[in-house]
Amino acid sequence: MTIIPKIPSHIQQKTDLLGLTLPQLQQWLAERGEPAFRAKQIYNWLYQHLITDFSAMTNLPQGLRTRLAEEASIGPMIVRSELHSKDDRTRKILLELADGKLIESVLMLYPPLGESSARATVCVSTQAGCAFGCTFCATGQMGFDRHLSAGEIVAQVLYFARELRAAPWIAAGLPGSKPIDHITNIVLMGMGEPLHNYDNVLQALRILNSPEGFNLGARHMTVSTVGLVSAIRRLSTELLQVNLAISLHAPTDELRGKTMPINRKYPLKELLAACQDYIATTGRQVTFEYVLLSGVNDAPEHAHQLGELLAPLKQFAHVNCIPVNATSADYRPPTPDAIRTFRDILFEHGVSNSVRAERGDDIAAACGQLRTRFEKKVLSKNR
Numbered sequence: 001m002t003i004i005p006k007i008p009s010h011i012q013q014k015t016d017l018l019g020l021t022l023p024q025l026q027q028w029l030a031e032r033g034e035p036a037f038r039a040k041q042i043y044n045w046l047y048q049h050l051i052t053d054f055s056a057m058t059n060l061p062q063g064l065r066t067r068l069a070e071e072a073s074i075g076p077m078i079v080r081s082e083l084h085s086k087d088d089r090t091r092k093i094l095l096e097l098a099d100g101k102l103i104e105s106v107l108m109l110y111p112p113l114g115e116s117s118a119r120a121t122v123c124v125s126t127q128a129g130c131a132f133g134c135t136f137c138a139t140g141q142m143g144f145d146r147h148l149s150a151g152e153i154v155a156q157v158l159y160f161a162r163e164l165r166a167a168p169w170i171a172a173g174l175p176g177s178k179p180i181d182h183i184t185n186i187v188l189m190g191m192g193e194p195l196h197n198y199d200n201v202l203q204a205l206r207i208l209n210s211p212e213g214f215n216l217g218a219r220h221m222t223v224s225t226v227g228l229v230s231a232i233r234r235l236s237t238e239l240l241q242v243n244l245a246i247s248l249h250a251p252t253d254e255l256r257g258k259t260m261p262i263n264r265k266y267p268l269k270e271l272l273a274a275c276q277d278y279i280a281t282t283g284r285q286v287t288f289e290y291v292l293l294s295g296v297n298d299a300p301e302h303a304h305q306l307g308e309l310l311a312p313l314k315q316f317a318h319v320n321c322i323p324v325n326a327t328s329a330d331y332r333p334p335t336p337d338a339i340r341t342f343r344d345i346l347f348e349h350g351v352s353n354s355v356r357a358e359r360g361d362d363i364a365a366a367c368g369q370l371r372t373r374f375e376k377k378v379l380s381k382n383r
């Protein structure tokens with residue numbers, strides 16, 4: 001039987017520093033009689049030096065380092081498994097949280113292309129499991145465990161940031177291209193629904209955006225949502241220039257309701273109105289994700305309906321066509337010809353679109369698949 005060691009319970013009572021904004025850390029230190037400038041020093045160690053151990057914070061007095069080790073932690077989690085795709089452009093980790101819950105995070109590496117430089121994008125989980133039950137999604141089929149804390153969200157990004165710092169990535173077959181040693185983008189497209197965990201997600205994005213800390217521009221962050229209308233409206237009022245992606249996946253209420261139960265609560269008319277208002281308030285483009293499911297939502301008729309639905313948003317809408325990653329559910333991606341036809345029809349309607357290159361199939365890339373596989377393996381061993 002496989003025994004999974006648990007994180008000792010005393011660690012769980014510590015304050016996770018990765019969940020604190022700089023002012024919050026200042027406050028936490030002030031309560032312990034420490035001056036505010038110590039917070040900046042600690043932030044610098046956490047987010048610039050990417051350290052994982054208080055003893056490495058050499059400009060802090062020894063007494064403070066000892067106290068931090070007793071009362072605080074730096075994103076405690078255990079990496080249960082790390083898989084690299086054959087081309088090493090996709091890396092996936094399975095993380096065990098302090099309470100034993102399992103989540104996944106993915107690093108996607110993109111070589112430089114034309115004018116654009118190389119990218120290192122982390123796909124982050126925001127919940128353990130998900131409450132929304134989309135039929136094509138491995139996470140949706142697990143059900144909901146719990147929200148992640150802001151620190152647990154930040155820790156996923158830092159894990160890959162440390163990995164790239166220690167071993168910068170150079171695109172194979174591109175001699176002379178500059179190694180990439182830092183995270184350039186974050187997408188909240190891992191397990192869970194970010195806007196269902198609104199406060200912790202926004203807190204995490206603010207921490208990662210902080211110029212004194214990780215300093216990643218909000219325009220390099222993307223929030224993907226199943227379409228929680230009231231939360232989209234709230235997001236439009238935040239002074240944070242993050243990108244918004246809407247999981248649309250069907251052009252009619254009838255079809256969307258079959259694969260995405262949330263459509264019964266927020267039908268397309270309400271969702272599109274919220275997107276229109278979001279565009280009007282922020283002046284920003286919205287991406288619509290469309291997972292292509294062969295024989296379900298990929299017919300020319302669907303492309304025409306989608307074109308008509310989005311044409312009123314004009315240049316503010318972009319469709320990202322995503323051939324479905326096969327999960328245990330019985331969905332298949334369309335043929336390349338069917339994808340081409342679908343996209344051409346969208347262009348005819350004046351709707352800009354692209355297709356997401358499939359990646360990491362050999363490492364169970366659709367979020368939730370690795371955890372599902374891992375649990376099956378552990379369970380069968382334990383039987």
Ligand code: SAH
Pocket residue numbers: 134136137138188189190191192193194224225226246247289291322323324325326327366367
């Ligand atoms: N809950 C959020 C974000 C996480 S899912 C949302 O639904 O938007 C991130 C994206 O992956 C979503 O667009 C989701 O629909 C898509 N997705 C889920 N299962 C998939 C699969 N099997 N193949 C391809 N994309 C999938």
Ligand code: SF4
Pocket residue numbers: 130131132133134137138139140141190191192193226247
């Ligand atoms: Fe949840 Fe997003 Fe998966 Fe739907 S697609 S079940 S909202 S994680």
